[in-house]
Amino acid sequence: MSEQVTERSDMWSNSFIFVLAAAGSAVGLGNIWKFPYIAGENGGGAFVLVYLICIAIIGIPVMVSEIMLGKLGRASPIQALLNLSRKHNRSTKWSIVGYMGVLTGFLILSFYAVVAGWVCYYILRLFTGEFSGADAGSVGEAFNTFLSDPWQVLLWFSIFMVITIFFVARGVTRGLELCVRYSMPAVFVLLLILIGYGIHAGGFVESAVFLFNPDFSALTREGVLIALGHAFFTLSLGMGAIMAYGAYVPQDVSVGTTTFTIAILDTVLALLAGLAIFAIVFANSLAPDAGPGLLFVTVPVAFGNLPGGTFFGGLFFLLVALAALTSAISISEPAIAYFSERNKISRAKIAVVIGVVCWVLGVGSVLSFNVWADVKLAFFDWTFFDSLDKITQLVLLPLGGLLIALIVGHVLPKQVVFEELGLVSPQIQRAWWIIVGFITPLAVFCVFIIEALGEITAHM
Ligand code: PHE
Numbered sequence: 001m002s003e004q005v006t007e008r009s010d011m012w013s014n015s016f017i018f019v020l021a022a023a024g025s026a027v028g029l030g031n032i033w034k035f036p037y038i039a040g041e042n043g044g045g046a047f048v049l050v051y052l053i054c055i056a057i058i059g060i061p062v063m064v065s066e067i068m069l070g071k072l073g074r075a076s077p078i079q080a081l082l083n084l085s086r087k088h089n090r091s092t093k094w095s096i097v098g099y100m101g102v103l104t105g106f107l108i109l110s111f112y113a114v115v116a117g118w119v120c121y122y123i124l125r126l127f128t129g130e131f132s133g134a135d136a137g138s139v140g141e142a143f144n145t146f147l148s149d150p151w152q153v154l155l156w157f158s159i160f161m162v163i164t165i166f167f168v169a170r171g172v173t174r175g176l177e178l179c180v181r182y183s184m185p186a187v188f189v190l191l192l193i194l195i196g197y198g199i200h201a202g203g204f205v206e207s208a209v210f211l212f213n214p215d216f217s218a219l220t221r222e223g224v225l226i227a228l229g230h231a232f233f234t235l236s237l238g239m240g241a242i243m244a245y246g247a248y249v250p251q252d253v254s255v256g257t258t259t260f261t262i263a264i265l266d267t268v269l270a271l272l273a274g275l276a277i278f279a280i281v282f283a284n285s286l287a288p289d290a291g292p293g294l295l296f297v298t299v300p301v302a303f304g305n306l307p308g309g310t311f312f313g314g315l316f317f318l319l320v321a322l323a324a325l326t327s328a329i330s331i332s333e334p335a336i337a338y339f340s341e342r343n344k345i346s347r348a349k350i351a352v353v354i355g356v357v358c359w360v361l362g363v364g365s366v367l368s369f370n371v372w373a374d375v376k377l378a379f380f381d382w383t384f385f386d387s388l389d390k391i392t393q394l395v396l397l398p399l400g401g402l403l404i405a406l407i408v409g410h411v412l413p414k415q416v417v418f419e420e421l422g423l424v425s426p427q428i429q430r431a432w433w434i435i436v437g438f439i440t441p442l443a444v445f446c447v448f449i450i451e452a453l454g455e456i457t458a459h460m
Helices: 003-009 015-026 029-041 045-073 077-087 092-127 136-147 150-170 173-201 204-212 221-234 241-246 255-283 291-304 309-343 347-367 384-411 414-421 426-458
Strands: none
Touching: 015 173, 015 241, 015 255, 015 309, 029 045, 029 092, 029 221, 029 255, 029 291, 029 309, 045 077, 045 204, 045 221, 045 241, 045 255, 045 384, 045 414, 045 426, 077 092, 077 241, 077 309, 092 136, 092 150, 092 241, 092 291, 092 309, 092 347, 092 384, 136 150, 136 291, 150 309, 150 347, 173 204, 173 255, 173 291, 173 309, 204 255, 221 384, 221 426, 241 309, 255 291, 255 414, 291 309, 309 347, 347 384, 384 426, 414 426
């Protein structure tokens, strides 16, 4: 037996460790950095509602499907899909979903690590007390000054990339488990402290109204697609990351229960982060639609004005960096698993190659905020960073998720799926099949079509 197989087959020794690993993948920059700023850009409440609906009717069924495919195929996503299609006499072309996932992983990791680099720099900035007593204006300016210096951004991006590749190369388990077990509850507590600041500073009620009182006039067509894409992004779905982790799930793990646990954890953390950040926004009369810099402006202002803020602020960014690290590790897993099973090259060498490719791509994202700020993708007005972010979130992840639902709903024999999920009652079998075979794919398909038609008519 090859080294990798032995190493991976005992990867998750029980269901709790699998939940930790999958939650570590799901909870990351998507929750703390991205969700608040896209909710802010898309008008709040109505967007949040669509996002929650997407999690429930699309995210959860796709997560169950991914874990199950991994568990049934017991290999990298590409190989797992090949194994399953051969075993059940189906077209091996379905493995294209696995290849798409590997590609998507490279694209996501390249820009994800750039933002994670910003977080790393902010650990230092907060621990040194740079923002104590600072007002929102100067904190915002400090962020812009940082982004405008390509070398600084490149440095922190490279640091995060090296750390990620180091852990990816070593193989994950132990460190990952410890990291998630302690840092996730700690993030939770610090978010509560920030909410406490919001209540004290007087922005909390407005924040809750902004996030939970749907104003449908503020929701655009693109907002619906963004909410859909984010449901995939935040749950790590549509590119095989969770499928790759699912390949090492012990046989007796209940896929349904683990999925619900992960989805609830992930959603609660995102909502808490949103509540905390908008409370700071409203308490300081900031703009909710400030874009990707929102986290880096609001949180330092709050900690800068809290007792013990230097320590707790530094700790907050440290924990966010750890959450980003456990997600980044999982983004590379489909590629790592695929190349190591094919080429029998060591995990370390593959990790370095992945790191170099993502680093080169990432330089484009680093420059998007300064030297290349005016270089835009024709027609869409996206920078290099925006393009990778949007193409993965708005197209590749939902498409991957759609295909995964189709595979589980229509390609695999139904009996195999029911058995694997332990669905015995015919009513439940039917309900599950209608959801994964029809509702989930149709919902994704409709959002795509409406968006495409809208784009076409808008440009006519
Ligand atoms: N879910 C992660 C986050 O919210 C990002 C991620 C996307 C991880 C895709 C794996 C796959 O930060």
